[in-house]
Amino acid sequence: MSPQxxxxxxxxxxxxxxxxxxxxxxxxxxIVGTEAPTSGVEAAVKATTTVGMEYGTLRTSTPDFTAELNxxxxxxxxxxEFMWDIVGIGMDGLFxxxxxxxxxxxxxxxxxxxxxxxxxxxPVLVGVNRAVDAPDLLEEVRGVVDLPHAGYCALDVxxxxxxxxxxxxxxxxxxxDLGDELEDEFDDADEDFDEFEDHELPSTHSQR
Amino acid sequence: xxxxxxxxxxxxATELVEELAFAFTDVTGALxxxxxxxxxxxxxxxxxxxxxxxxxxxxxxxxxxxAAELAGPTPANEILIQSGSGIVVxxxxxxxAALVVLxxxxxxxxxxxxxxxxxxxxxxxxxxxxxxxAGP
Numbered sequence: 001m002s003p004q005x006x007x008x009x010x011x012x013x014x015x016x017x018x019x020x021x022x023x024x025x026x027x028x029x030x031i032v033g034t035e036a037p038t039s040g041v042e043a044a045v046k047a048t049t050t051v052g053m054e055y056g057t058l059r060t061s062t063p064d065f066t067a068e069l070n071x072x073x074x075x076x077x078x079x080x081e082f083m084w085d086i087v088g089i090g091m092d093g094l095f096x097x098x099x100x101x102x103x104x105x106x107x108x109x110x111x112x113x114x115x116x117x118x119x120x121x122x123p124v125l126v127g128v129n130r131a132v133d134a135p136d137l138l139e140e141v142r143g144v145v146d147l148p149h150a151g152y153c154a155l156d157v158x159x160x161x162x163x164x165x166x167x168x169x170x171x172x173x174x175x176x177d178l179g180d181e182l183e184d185e186f187d188d189a190d191e192d193f194d195e196f197e198d199h200e201l202p203s204t205h206s207q208r
Numbered sequence: 209x210x211x212x213x214x215x216x217x218x219x220x221a222t223e224l225v226e227e228l229a230f231a232f233t234d235v236t237g238a239l240x241x242x243x244x245x246x247x248x249x250x251x252x253x254x255x256x257x258x259x260x261x262x263x264x265x266x267x268x269x270x271x272x273x274x275a276a277e278l279a280g281p282t283p284a285n286e287i288l289i290q291s292g293s294g295i296v297v298x299x300x301x302x303x304x305a306a307l308v309v310l311x312x313x314x315x316x317x318x319x320x321x322x323x324x325x326x327x328x329x330x331x332x333x334x335x336x337x338x339x340x341x342a343g344p
């Protein structure tokens with residue numbers, strides 16, 4: 001029997017200049033982007049910014065399944081909030097990126113996470129950029145961002161392996177969540193969840 | 209509610225945008241945004257939030273540019289959106305700004321298009337001149 005294939009939509013969100021575009025470029029060679037030059041005070045932080053969205057893909061596999069993550073990046077600034085509403089539709093997992101070295105953005109990170117959870121409830125992994133080898137900093141970020149049921153991991157967005165690893169961690173959370181959903185269904189039907197592997201997963205999460 | 213203008217605010221551009229907004233009775237408003245979605249100049253009905261409109265215009269142009277690549281390497285210069293309520297037309301102002309013009313459904317598109325095209329050069333000059341004075 002060929003391995004089962006999953007197709008998931010992951011949204012990468014977070015405040016302005018957290019490193020979202022860099023992260024997506026790190027995992028996907030061929031991305032569709034919409035960057036424009038920055039202006040005003042934002043120009044002092046960096047030269048370009050995402051105005052529409054980014055799209056990249058990441059494939060991963062185990063002997064049991066293959067998965068393709070369709071990774072969408074959204075702009076970080078509040079004025080682009082309407083893009084969060086659009087891109088958040090159908091989101092299976094949220095990757096919330098936070099820059100550990102800019103504490104002034106942590107509260108906004110939390111707000112962005114809450115906004116997208118409201119658009120579409122989904123498992124959240126908080127990626128804490130620039131906190132590798134700084135567990136104290138990771139804990140500090142966790143204390144401020146503090147989203148319920150979220151996972152946290154330190155990573156450097158320029159490191160392809162670390163980004164991949166984090167994405168696979170989020171994939172695990174999405175699959176667990178899917179398992180829980182199935183478990184609930186099975187509980188309702190008074191069946192045993194041990195049969196999980198033998199059951200078809202909901203069609204919304206299989207290949208579209 | 210309107211937010212304060214960013215440093216990109218520009219008197220000459222405002223004059224040019226207002227000219228456009230008054231060019232035809234069917235035109236209901238116009239706004240010039242920086243490519244990253246900040247207001248440079250606007251003449252819109254009060255129920256529009258200028259900062260949001262500027263962001264929407266920048267996103268539309270950004271995604272429109274990607275869509276234009278389906279046709280070939282030449283960048284998009286105009287995006288026309290038509291709905292039952294009216295038309296929304298977005299123009300690239302060289303590569304320094306994005307212009308949106310809102311109009312009623314019955315507007316004469318050919319005339320509007322021609323009038324807007326006359327304005328694009330001066331708008332680009334106004335934005336570039338202001339950037340040269342203010343710095344990046």
